[in-house]
Amino acid sequence: MFLLLSVCLIAEPTKCHDERINLTFDNPNPFLCLRNSQATLAAWQEEHPDLHVKSWRCAAKGSVRDKT
Numbered sequence: 001m002f003l004l005l006s007v008c009l010i011a012e013p014t015k016c017h018d019e020r021i022n023l024t025f026d027n028p029n030p031f032l033c034l035r036n037s038q039a040t041l042a043a044w045q046e047e048h049p050d051l052h053v054k055s056w057r058c059a060a061k062g063s064v065r066d067k068t
Contacts (some may be wrong), residue, residue, distance in 0.1 A: 003021040005068075006019075008051065009051060023040065
């Protein structure tokens, strides 16, 4: 599963982009993603203090196009 984020710069809130976090469990269970997402989001936010998470969602690995 992936945790898909829409993030914006704190200093420039109109500058936004998407981020993707690859979650370690392979079972595409939305409940597991939702249950674990808060801790994952908190850790990501701590590593990226200049960004604000505008929105997020869980997605199965087969449902998201790979970045090229």
